[in-house]
Amino acid sequence: MFATLHRKSLSLSLSLLLAGASAGTWAANATPAVDAGTAPANQTAHVTLFLKLHNEAALEDYIRQTVTPGSAHYQQFLTTSQFAQQYGATDAEIARVQSYLRSQGLSSEVLPSHLAIRTSGTLSQFGKLFQTSIHTYVSSQNGHRFHKPAISPQLPSAIADVVDVATGLSSEKVYRPHHVSTPALTALGTPNAKTNALAAKSSGGSSNPTASGVPGQYTVGDVANFYNINPLYKHGVVGKGSTVGIVTLSNFYPSDATTYWSDIGLATKPNRITQVHVDGGAAIDGGSGETSIDVEQSGGVAPYADVLVYDSPNTTAGYVDAFAQAVSDNVADSISTSWGLPEIFNFAALNVTGASNTDTSDAGDLRAFHKIFLEAAVQGQSLFAASGDSGAYDTVRDLGVGTGVGQYTAPLTVDSPASDPFITAAGGTTTPYSYAFGTGPTKSITQESVWGWDYLQNYFDTYIGPGVVNLFSSGGGGGVSVYWHKPFYQAFTDGIRRSQPNQSLVYNDPSAGPTTLLKLPSHFEGRNVPDISLNADPETGYIFVSTVDGGLLSGEGGTSFVAPQLNGITALLRQSTGHRIGLWNPQVYALQNIFGYGWFTPFKSIRAGDNWFYYGAPRYNQGVGIGALDVANLDVFLRSGF
Numbered sequence: 139m140f141a142t143l144h145r146k147s148l149s150l151s152l153s154l155l156l157a158g159a160s161a162g163t164w165a166a167n168a169t170p171a172v173d174a175g176t177a178p179a180n181q182t183a184h185v186t187l188f189l190k191l192h193n194e195a196a197l198e199d200y201i202r203q204t205v206t207p208g209s210a211h212y213q214q215f216l217t218t219s220q221f222a223q224q225y226g227a228t229d230a231e232i233a234r235v236q237s238y239l240r241s242q243g244l245s246s247e248v249l250p251s252h253l254a255i256r257t258s259g260t261l262s263q264f265g266k267l268f269q270t271s272i273h274t275y276v277s278s279q280n281g282h283r284f285h286k287p288a289i290s291p292q293l294p295s296a297i298a299d300v301v302d303v304a305t306g307l308s309s310e311k312v313y314r315p316h317h318v319s320t321p322a323l324t325a326l327g328t329p330n331a332k333t334n335a336l337a338a339k340s341s342g343g344s345s346n347p348t349a350s351g352v353p354g355q356y357t358v359g360d361v362a363n364f365y366n367i368n369p370l371y372k373h374g375v376v377g378k379g380s381t382v383g384i385v386t387l388s389n390f391y392p393s394d395a396t397t398y399w400s401d402i403g404l405a406t407k408p409n410r411i412t413q414v415h416v417d418g419g420a421a422i423d424g425g426s427g428e429t430s431i432d433v434e435q436s437g438g439v440a441p442y443a444d445v446l447v448y449d450s451p452n453t454t455a456g457y458v459d460a461f462a463q464a465v466s467d468n469v470a471d472s473i474s475t476s477w478g479l480p481e482i483f484n485f486a487a488l489n490v491t492g493a494s495n496t497d498t499s500d501a502g503d504l505r506a507f508h509k510i511f512l513e514a515a516v517q518g519q520s521l522f523a524a525s526g527d528s529g530a531y532d533t534v535r536d537l538g539v540g541t542g543v544g545q546y547t548a549p550l551t552v553d554s555p556a557s558d559p560f561i562t563a564a565g566g567t568t569t570p571y572s573y574a575f576g577t578g579p580t581k582s583i584t585q586e587s588v589w590g591w592d593y594l595q596n597y598f599d600t601y602i603g604p605g606v607v608n609l610f611s612s613g614g615g616g617g618v619s620v621y622w623h624k625p626f627y628q629a630f631t632d633g634i635r636r637s638q639p640n641q642s643l644v645y646n647d648p649s650a651g652p653t654t655l656l657k658l659p660s661h662f663e664g665r666n667v668p669d670i671s672l673n674a675d676p677e678t679g680y681i682f683v684s685t686v687d688g689g690l691l692s693g694e695g696g697t698s699f700v701a702p703q704l705n706g707i708t709a710l711l712r713q714s715t716g717h718r719i720g721l722w723n724p725q726v727y728a729l730q731n732i733f734g735y736g737w738f739t740p741f742k743s744i745r746a747g748d749n750w751f752y753y754g755a756p757r758y759n760q761g762v763g764i765g766a767l768d769v770a771n772l773d774v775f776l777r778s779g780f
Contacts, residue, residue, distance in 0.1 A: 170645070171275040171310075177285040178274075179262035184417050184455050185306035186462070187235065187255045188506050189227040190299075197225045201515045201560075202626065205720045206728075207779045213717055215518030218250050218468045225516075226252025231300045238297050242267050249466045251513055256459065261285060264307060268292055272307065279544075284310040290490050302509075303502040306455030308489075311503075313387055313452055313477040314535060315428035316524035316553075317696035318612060320354065320676035321594075346371075348402045353571040353678040354693040357402045358438030360680075361703055364569060364673060367439070369770040370710050377440030378407075380709035383470025383519075384432045384445065384702065385460045387452040387477050388425035389415075391685045395433040398683040399441070401690070406441040414467075416450040416460045425452065425477075427684035431694075432476055432702040434682055439706025446470050452477075458506050465514045471712045472520040472719070474564075474705035476698030480532040481554040481621055482643065487656045496657045498620060504554065511560035518718030521561040522704045524697035525668040526553035526615025529590050530751035530760070533643065534611045543648050549641035549658055550751060552617045552667050559625035562722045563667040564700035565762045566614030566674025567744055568593075573677060575601065587747025588754045588761030589614040589675040589695075613749040614674055614697060616760040619664035627727040628666055633758035637662040669723055671744065671762035672700045707769055714773050729775055730764045740772035741765045 191197065200216075203209035216224070227235075232248055232255065239246045239257055244267070247256040261272045268291035276283050286308035293301055346368055348359030362368050370376075392411045399406045411433065429449065437445045448464045450456035457477065464473050481504075486493040489501035514521050528535040532551040539548040556563035566589040573594075574580040578601035583593070590613030598607040618637045628634050639660035647653045673679075679695030704722075711719050719725075726740070735743040735756065744754045744762040752760035 170278045174274040190302045222252035251466045317698040320693035366768045366770045377443030377709040380443040380712040382436045383473035384447045385475040386429040389420045389422045390426045390429035394430040394683045398434040420449040426686040430684045436702035436706040440709035443709040472708035474522040474701040476524040478553040515721040518720045522701040523556035524701040525556045525563040527696045529611040529613035529749035531611040547644040557619040565668030565671035568675035569673045569678045590749040611750045622665040627724040668763040
């Protein structure tokens, strides 16, 4: 099957910045924009009102109990209606909000969870409702047109005691899919037989028949070999009775997934893909390959699980609504997403007119996602998000980096929604392989390492010439949140760090010179990401099928492969244990803190490599988190109730 594979062709200029070269494709709200005047009054928009939770502290405590062996509510997950009754808005509160919306000529739809109310109307109506004027803006960087409030919106006083945040007034944010192609001039070379044999040994010496064994052409079978999944397959654990959910911002061709599974010789449950189009659904566009990856990987790791795909338009409103729908439906046992933006793009300093450049309060979107993730956790739904592909400098893929006019600095930042403490952040590694370029010597990665392409950068600088190729800062996303505080499950974890000092996002304005847009807090005791990592380096990457991208591709990677792989692994664990797994983080951190690393534990420490700032270590590190998995061992611990 692999004889027909081809490397995806990418143009590579002398100043290539792998992700930054396409930064104009994905708009970011930190970029300068020109006010084009009042937006069309009759333009339709979807706005979701997130209601205030009741007893949020009690909710978080209950979530902890559901995943703590010996607790009174261990594995006693709630239904959607139980969540609504115990923590959602009351019927009276909802009726009051609906009545107010009707008085403004707006329709409303209440989620069964009582967490949010969706409403549709014109920009004119919403401008009046939130006491603002909604304008059209045009990005000076890439021409992206969007609308957003010209002045900070205000919640109506009549419902401000019930409503926490409204999403959808702005269409500015366009999220990025977290997958990366290997640069066209970086030859894979000949795989190193010794190191690949060591990788097979580390997975129990077993071989999956759907594996290729070829770096850059790996399949889900290779994932099974690397991370010791095969023992579950041998016992008939293939995801039966489980449902994986995908939240995505591009529609796709389901035939891509079935073709992929068929081409690698994987037997799967037939007719198992169901699509749910939220807010009118997403387009089939340049991001459709991401959705194909998510379905192929999650459904490939768990070949007999059902697959639910929630797609929505690529805006904050669409993203939030798709997640809210997936969680409120409460059909998927686990859900992954491979889209995100830098956490700092949510801060008031970059969104609220007149805000100080030190204002790191949330403009609303982080809180909206957080409420949804809390509901998912108490319902036992495991959530996974790709941690990003720009190493420790998450803004680089969106904004680039430089000191010239019209360029930005690159502060140490993390990706959202992966930075939320109630979702598992999926990071990236490089598995052992050998590589060579041109007349340069063959080099080898001899142990699984933190994924960061500075190892290739050093090679190019040495054997091609300094500065000829620029790969900064491609690698597995990781670092310290400067919004979310350190969660309870990281309190006793060796290696947890605080934010670094002197980090700022500065734009070199053509007219005003260097302008500090945001100063990040120093030594902030924040949530550390990622949590768990698997192979994500495109050089040791994967094949996948995407009609939009031309069919069968190889040399593909990014943390967008890891999030759905963890999703599929959860479906296997769901079948094996006989119950939902729930929020991974408290469980895996407790296991690592107690049992550490070793042949019998669920984790493999990643001691080599870096993501351009954070280095591998025999403990938690911000390059890979706890480390990589031994899935069979994790299954044993979960079935035993550790």
